[in-house]
Amino acid sequence: MIEASVGEDGTNRVDDVRAIQWLLLRIGIDPGAVDGLAGLRLITAIRTAQDRFGVEADGRIDPGGQTIAHLTNARATWDGDSRNWPQERKLASLHPRFRSRIVRVIAALKRDGLRPTIVYGWRSVAVQRRLLREGVTQVGFSFHNAQTPDGLPAAWAADLVDDRWYWTEPECHVFFRALGAAGKAEGLIWGGDWTFRDWAHLQGRRNAELASVRRESGLT
Ligand SMILES: [Zn+2]
CATH class of the missing domain: 3.30.1380.10 (Muramoyl-pentapeptide Carboxypeptidase; domain 2)
Structure with missing residues (x-):
């Protein structure tokens, strides 16, 4: 899903950031433009998602971590x-x-x-x-x-x-x-x-x- 960390102090590869922007959009959280750039708006959106999932709101998504697991499971609700x-x-x-x-x-x-x-x-x-x-x-x-x-x-x-x-x-x-x-x-x-x-x-x-x-x- 993502190859490296995205968000606060993350590696923020363009493809990874774009993937996270789409994942946030689909659960109804606006990350700003889907442009592959990790700005303040994206980090705020990641924290919002983490609050919703009940995981630590550190503004950062790591491969194999809890936040990405919650984000990718969202499909089941639709x-x-x-x-x-x-x-x-x-x-x-x-x-x-x-x-x-x-x-x-x-x-x-x-x-x-x-x-x-x-x-x-x-x-x-x-x-x-x-x-x-x-x-x-x-x-x-x-x-x-x-x-x-x-x-x-x-x-x-x-x-x-x-x-x-x-x-x-x-x-x-x-x-x-x-x-x-x-x-x-x-x-x-x-x-x-x-x-x-x-x-x-x-x-x-x-x-x-x-x-x-x-x-x-x-x-x-
Ligand atoms: Zn209509």
Whole structure:
């Protein structure tokens, strides 16, 4: 997984640092850019992860140590149908830089007396293909499928509805108007603005970036 130590006073080989940055991202901790450089932000992120794992928060990851073992075991928590996951897990399945904005959108809607709930955050490419066959979606890869190169959730899209109404009369519903406004206030793209309206859908990247997100996801 890593050949030498990463973090505080570590060897910090570029490939090792990049691997750790991806591992942190997939458990929902933002290490800054995935650039292979071990800066203060990465060390802080390593300490955050170590606190979460209950190991000594020394800011450093050694090959064969406890922190790397916890980080690589995280895969086991991401199975099953993501639509049925609890809200916190759906939030954790979003790319950290998208998630922070969705958290603020949800808070804004709640302040307005609405009851936002995430239906889909991340979903696997396999589920996406099933939805394609069933005619539920028209694309084989979407921003919902974005992942780390080793296949763990880092979605750039989320679908939100009000848990009282779901998709009832979406075209005139106060919830979706509020969702669109709150999402755009956070610089997000709202599917309700599209020709084929996708009322519940917010995404953090432009449609033109889909091919690059697919490459970042380790898919060709
Ligand atoms: Zn969507």
